Ligand SMILES: Nc1c(NC[C@H](O)[C@H](O)[C@H](O)CO)[nH]c(=O)[nH]c1=O
């Protein structure tokens with residue numbers, strides 16, 4: 001379903017675990033700052049609305065989306081957090097650079113989820129133009145930061161449920 005058919009900010013609060021005992025990291029790219037600040041605002045508000053304590057939200061900034069992977073890795077290695085939200089906004093320019101930044105960032109964040117035991121949520125907009133980014137960071141299609149925060153809470157809550165571990169069957 002395309003984002004245009006689903007508001008990114010809509011969720012059923014009754015289905016969201018209380019996040020009062022969780023600590024969250026948020027790594028924010030400085031590129032397209034007006035967009036990433038909007039995404040951060042949406043994420044922060046959703047975390048607080050669902051019980052997160054303000055002191056349990058740790059924010060780090062990195063230069064661009066390509067640096068999100070390293071920033072999230074260092075946060076995993078040095079901070080006790082239950083989940084991390086990686087926030088970025090990549091907007092198509094004149095060249096193929098967009099493709100490389102988006103691809104590398106998506107793969108890097110995916111790799112962190114495979115290599116470590118802290119969920120890293122992909123809150124990176126990859127838009128054709130600024131208007132699409134505006135629409136998805138608090139505009140007519142809602143806020144992907146809100147969506148990412150809800151995902152982060154759900155994934156943090158998962159940790160308590162997976163006690164069975166991998167018994168080797170695949
Ligand atoms: N064009 C965008 C970038 N480019 C910068 C890279 O992310 C990176 O910081 C640079 O290549 C140095 O390693 N980043 C974004 O987040 N959004 C863009 O639209």
Ligand SMILES: CC(=O)[C@@H](O)COP(=O)(O)O
Nearest residue numbers: 091092093094095097098
């Ligand atoms: C995503 C990018 O790196 C891009 O915005 C850079 O613009 P350009 O492709 O015109 O150099």
